[in-house]
Amino acid sequence: MKSNKKKDIENIKKFFNIKSSRRDFLKWIGFSTASVTLAACKGPVIKSIPYVTKPEQITPGVPNYYASTMVDSFDMGCVLVKTREGRPIKIEPNKNSRYFNTTSVRKQSSLLSIYDEERLKHPYLKNKKCSWNKLDNYVISHLKNIDQKNQDIFILSSSFSSFSTKKIFQEFQKKYKKSQWITYDAISYSKVLNAANNIFGTRAIPFFNLERTNLIISFDADFLSDWSPENIEKYYTKNRNPEKSMSQHIQIESNMTITGANADIRIPKKPSEIKKILIEVYQKILFGSKPKNDHAQQISNLIIQKGSKSVIFADGDQETYELSFLINQKINSNSLKEKIFIFLKESNDEKFYEFLNKLEMNNVGALFIHDTDPIYSLPKNIRDIFKNNIKKIPLKVLFSMKRNETSNFVDILASTPHWLESWGDVNPCSDYYTLIQPTISSIFDTRQFQDSLMIWSDIKEKNYYEYLKKTWEKYIIPKSLDQYSFNKALYYGFLKTFSNKKKINNTKEIVYNKYRKKINYPKIKNHNKFELKLYTKIGIGDGYQYNNPWLHEFPDPITRTTWDNYLTISYFDAKKIKLNNWKSMDGSLNGNCVNIIQDDEIFIQDLPIFIQPGQTIGTLGLAFGYGKKMGKFYIGKNSYTIYKNFNSIQKNIKIQKTLKIHKFACVQLQNTTVGRDIIKETNINTFHTKEADIWNKKEKIYTHEGFVPLDKISSYLNKKKKEYKGHHFNLSIDLNACIGCGSCVIACHSENNVPIVGKDEVSKFRDMHWIRIDRYYSHNKMKNKKNSSYVKEDSENEIIQYPKVSFQPVMCQHCENAPCEPVCPVGATTHGKQGQNMMTYNRCIGTRYCANNCPYKVRRFNWFNYSNNSKFDFYMNNNLGKMILNPDVVVRTRGVMEKCSLCIQRTQFTINNAKKENKIIKDEEFETACSISCPTKAITFGDINDKTSVISNKIKDKRSYKLLEFIGINPNVTYLMKIRNNKE
Secondary structure, eight states, X not given: OHHHHHHHHXXXXXXXXXXXXXXXXXXXXXXXXXXHHHHHTTXXXXXXXXXXXXXXXXXXXXXXXXXXXXXXXSOEEEEEEEEETTEEEEEEEOTTSSSSOOOOHHHHHHHHHTTOTTXXXXXXXXXXXXXXXHHHHXXXXXXXHHHHTTOEEEEEESOOOOHHHHHHHHHHHHHSTTEEEEEOOSSOOHHHHHHHHHXXXXXXXXXXXXXXXXXXEEESOOTTTTSSSSOOHHHHHHTBOTTXXXXXXXXXXXXXXXXXXXXSEEEEOOHHHHHHHHHHHHHHHHHOOOOSSHHHHHHHHHHHHHGGGEEEEEOXXXXXXXXXXXXXXXXXXXXXXXXXXXXXXXXXXXXXXXXHHHHHTTOEEEEEEESOOHHXXXXXXXXXXXXXXXXXXXXXXXXXXXXXXXXXXXXXXXXXXXXXXXXXXXXXXXXXXXXXXXXXXXXXXXOOHHHHHHHHHTOSSSSHHHHHHHHIIIIISOTTOTTOOHHHHHHHSEEEOOOOOOOOOOXXXXXXXXXXXXXXXXXOSOTTOEEEEEEOOTTTTTTTTTTOHHHHHSOOTTTOEESOOOEEEOHHHHHHHTOOEEEOTTSOEEEEEEEEEETTEEEEEEEEEEEOTTOOXXXXXXXXXXXXXXXXXXXXXXXXXXXXXXXXXXXXXXXXXXXXXXXXXXXXXXXXXXXXXXXXXXXXXXXXXXXXXXXXXXXXXXXXXXXXXXXXXXXXXXXXXXXXXXXOEEEEEETTTOOOOOHHHHHHHHHHXXXXXXXXXXXTTOOOOSSEEEEEEEEOTTSOGGGTXXXXXXXTTTTSXXXXXXXXXXXXXXXXXXXXXXXXXXXXXXXXXXXXXXXXXXXXXXXXHHHHHOTTOOOEEOSXXXXXXXXXXXXXXXXXXXXXXXXXXXXXXXXXEEOOOOOHHHHHHHHHHHHHXXXXXXXXXXXXXXXXXXXXXXXEEEETTSTTSHHHHHHHSTTEEXXXXXXXXXXXXXXXXXXXXXXX
């Protein structure tokens, strides 16, 4: 028997060591890889409730969905987790949830973190692996000793809006009376919370609903990105339909942001100038004072005209937030009528500084750090104080999924599970609660933070699940409604309660008059100094998911760069200091580097510069979240170093050119359409007053008779039009709703096993994204008339200071007369019976004729075997990382061409289920990965043979057009024109 076991083990080892073919893929991915999968295949813990059905056992080939809540130190969302054979493989939005029901780039990418090889697999005591019992005995003995000495005990954590966890801490506090909870967020929200407390009487972020808003004025607030914890995008685009009612969006900002890129009118200004304009607008609205600034006068008039249908956003210091809140309150803005507050952020700078002072008193006996990395994220001056004082604390415990820069300063590393392996709850906003449930058994020897606190507090419940359930049944679930239960809440993933809403306090006259006085602004003496705006990228955020390759390879929507952070600077400032970006011989983009200096001290060295169209003269931009020294990747520079006083705007900045040259990995170097009619757009007045033939002209083709419409050419008309008796799938993209957020890009990655290739390959234009979001700059007639030298038609120089920005998602267009199909010598690419352009991977021999013949350049070639090549050490070449692969989509190998399939595996799954159940398929049942993840519903997918479907109406819309239609290849992807609400 023993010899047989040894042979079995040897055979298993051989199986996992050999290189597997595509035919082997379904064999081993069904139960995944190695011993880790044995835990995964057990499925989640028994108490979890699948969203659709609760199977007695996992059925191979059948997906299960679990409603849960994605939450980390920066993001939160109500999601559905798709599992296959016990493995979470996809994050999708929980559309039944009223709030937080969208999935962003980071929310979806958090799935990959559960399969990170660098996760802590065990707890550690004094850098040695130990058992949880040993760790508990060590901590409890120290806590008793600390309690006897009457020393302070601190829990330092990022914002953690969990009702049950706060109840556990209250129990912990009863046992250890000198314990305190200190909230520290890497990016502080303290200023906006203090402002809200002063104006509304609630220390929480106001909830903005833009559905009944006709005028949006933003003062440097990137509200389509990370300004608010709730996704404002979905509310923003609901009121941007030009055929019904279209709001006007005016953005005043320093950096070029995704919000500014979508604005109807964008006004570049320095942060100090923006605040001055805001004050003048405030004084005009509240006291009737006449503004001196022309922009302030025009904006004030618009706000007075629109009244409660206006909303003002602002970002900056506490006064800036207070001013914007007071204006919204004065005009009785519709966007705040719901009187809902968001509780996800609890930053408190004042209490954090008090905590630092107590550290210096040497009376701290224990410090528990949860879900944050202060040694990395603290500003330079505070970081040094923290480092010196933390060494003196007798008991230091870090609760973390992986080692970070703080882990070198603690005694105990308590390995915590991923959110997909955890229980929990969140109170994201007023009268709303969500649940977190595990979708897979713990892969490693980890334990939740709450379980540890319960053991150390000697709480009677044996685990956190029991405590969570009892807490919900006692305090949260409405007792008046018998049909509500914990399991039902778990099934849906959220619970709406019905307590009395808090009324917004009437602001005292003192607060109004605080900004009534005339404010004198000091004149800037040294014009060589800059104002630096620190911001968050849509990809990396605050850096919590820094070790995630999906996010690093995700192209930034504005700069289109990957695997980098950089200093954005205007063309005029760069020219003055002799800084340049240039294209090298291999086609990649290079740039100079600089040192960042403040008060004669160098804070960041050798930071690459990126010359950004639309960047305000005299300003710089730098993203948070890069420069971590721990982990697999070491990318960029740590901007938290210069995050003084937790202010996102730093003044008196100098930059000094260095000798270093930096190479960027940029997926798009052509910034304009060069006069081609690729992105069609017009303004709202033309749209309503002119015929569609004027603003949506059909493209013509040049013949011996001149330019002729395509439908007048006999060779095109003689082509047989394909008729589809069954389903005929089309995709429509509304350019008015697409904001360029990139959620569709990561959804496609996750669904279709798209590989990560790394910076070197991307710089050679070998990126593998199946869907790209092209960003184009064009001439803006709202430019400064003084700079009249920049008036050449659509040239690079013209769009430097006042560009219009347009986003266009491009994937395989699935042409009816596809030029890629006839040139394939082996018939690998063919046309399907449902309108899709098909790829038969095991036929492809890699001639790349199809890619050369594709006018859209959407086909991707596997230069290497990314899934089993140690040179591409991301996730597809290790056993744990491969657990994320979707078994419904084959993994492509070297020499194979791949591209968008319109998620044929999803459509066929829906069709097959309908056949089994003998039912008619509803329109909303057909979804692609990109359409289901789009937060603004810009992407619509469906069957055009169903004449009642949404897609059928979309392609008949007068804004509808096809990309490069004049070629005559008849794509199955259509676009709806972009309409701007301005006077151009």
